[in-house]
Amino acid sequence: MAKEQPKKILVVGMGWGTAGFLKNIDSNKFDVQVVSASRHFIYTPFLAQNIRKAANIILKGEDFKDGVKFNYDIIQDTDFNENTIIGYETDYNYDYLVLAHGAKTNTFDIDGVYKHCFMLKTDKDAELIRDNLSQLPQYSCVSVIGCGLTGTEVIGTLLDYNKFRINAIDALPRPIPTFKTELSDFVLKHWRDNLVNMYMNSKVSSVGQKHITLSDNTVLDSDMSIWCGGCKNSILTDQILDNLNLDCKKGLPVDSHLLVKNTSNVWGIGDCAYNGWPSTAQVAYKQGGYLANIFNTGHYKSLESAPKFSFDNNGQIGYIGKGKSIYQSHYIKGGGKIVYYLNVFVHAYNSVTWPMKRSILSA
Numbered sequence: 001m002a003k004e005q006p007k008k009i010l011v012v013g014m015g016w017g018t019a020g021f022l023k024n025i026d027s028n029k030f031d032v033q034v035v036s037a038s039r040h041f042i043y044t045p046f047l048a049q050n051i052r053k054a055a056n057i058i059l060k061g062e063d064f065k066d067g068v069k070f071n072y073d074i075i076q077d078t079d080f081n082e083n084t085i086i087g088y089e090t091d092y093n094y095d096y097l098v099l100a101h102g103a104k105t106n107t108f109d110i111d112g113v114y115k116h117c118f119m120l121k122t123d124k125d126a127e128l129i130r131d132n133l134s135q136l137p138q139y140s141c142v143s144v145i146g147c148g149l150t151g152t153e154v155i156g157t158l159l160d161y162n163k164f165r166i167n168a169i170d171a172l173p174r175p176i177p178t179f180k181t182e183l184s185d186f187v188l189k190h191w192r193d194n195l196v197n198m199y200m201n202s203k204v205s206s207v208g209q210k211h212i213t214l215s216d217n218t219v220l221d222s223d224m225s226i227w228c229g230g231c232k233n234s235i236l237t238d239q240i241l242d243n244l245n246l247d248c249k250k251g252l253p254v255d256s257h258l259l260v261k262n263t264s265n266v267w268g269i270g271d272c273a274y275n276g277w278p279s280t281a282q283v284a285y286k287q288g289g290y291l292a293n294i295f296n297t298g299h300y301k302s303l304e305s306a307p308k309f310s311f312d313n314n315g316q317i318g319y320i321g322k323g324k325s326i327y328q329s330h331y332i333k334g335g336g337k338i339v340y341y342l343n344v345f346v347h348a349y350n351s352v353t354w355p356m357k358r359s360i361l362s363a
Contacts, residue, residue, distance in 0.1 A: 017270030020288025048153035151228035156321030
């Protein structure tokens with residue numbers, strides 16, 4: 001009797017959701033394949049600090065896990081009736097599909113953002129920003145638009161250059177809104193102490209080559225502008241939503257088992273999926289690990305008996321410059337130089353290979 005072929009799990013994307021899935025999936029039980037436009041996984045929590053000191057924060061797909069096949073291609077369309085996704089190079093069939101292709105940066109259709117702002121999504125973006133910063137003369141003005149965790153860490157790294165005038169701009173009344181108010185206030189004081197120009201409650205109406213215009217018609221000089229806005233659906237996500245007759249501006253709607261609505265064998269994890277969880281690397285990684293366990297234990301065959309995904313937050317941590325960091329969890333919160341050393345430990349612990357750990361520690 002011929003041996004039954006293992007079921008094929010096709011994973012789309014190379015981000016934190018995929019990392020969590022591949023680390024935990026039993027590749028001896030399944031034919032696991034990845035399709036990604038990128039050949040690398042990027043350790044994104046260190047991207048902001050990488051705009052000053054270059055650390056090796058990328059990992060080749062093939063180095064993720066033995067027994068996994070990697071296909072580098074751009075997905076053009078999906079055919080859920082035929083269990084097929086259509087790539088630029090070829091078509092890929094599957095028994096089970098895991099969508100983990102992420103999201104794109106949301107510019108809110110503000111005039112000039114794409115043309116005049118730098119963005120920070122990849123290691124190449126960090127390298128480009130680093131090169132441009134190195135060419136700016138002393139006392140040049142650098143503007144950071146969007147003061148969530150990424151923008152706040154970018155400002156912190158700019159402070160370490162000790163050469164720029166810095167504008168911190170956000171439409172919300174305080175930075176890092178996902179952190180407790182006390183830590184936002186800690187950051188604001190840190191910025192004041194280091195002469196950062198703060199424009200909270202300030203919407204940007206347009207961005208030019210050397211200036212930024214706010215909605216109240218205030219014009220700010222800016223030699224270089226870095227956009228750290230939020231996320232919105234990628235072209236692929238919108239196409240999938242259309243194919244499934246779904247309408248959701250925040251991603252692919254998934255249930256408590258991460259199954260995409262209107263499907264029976266398609267799951268969504270990470271920034272491309274939506275069910276109210278925050279769009280963070282930690283959430284995506286835990287979703288990937290959870291889903292791998294669903295497959296390893298056989299629960300994917302009958303999700304009614306499967307445990308539901310629940311997010312246990314390990315806390316949030318971020319670098320704010322001058323050797324200081326902030327941290328909060330369910331139980332504790334704080335900021336300062338001692339927390340900075342915790343931040344270094346967290347990056348070293350979470351980085352996925354020993355060479356990456358050494359590179360981050362030495363940066």
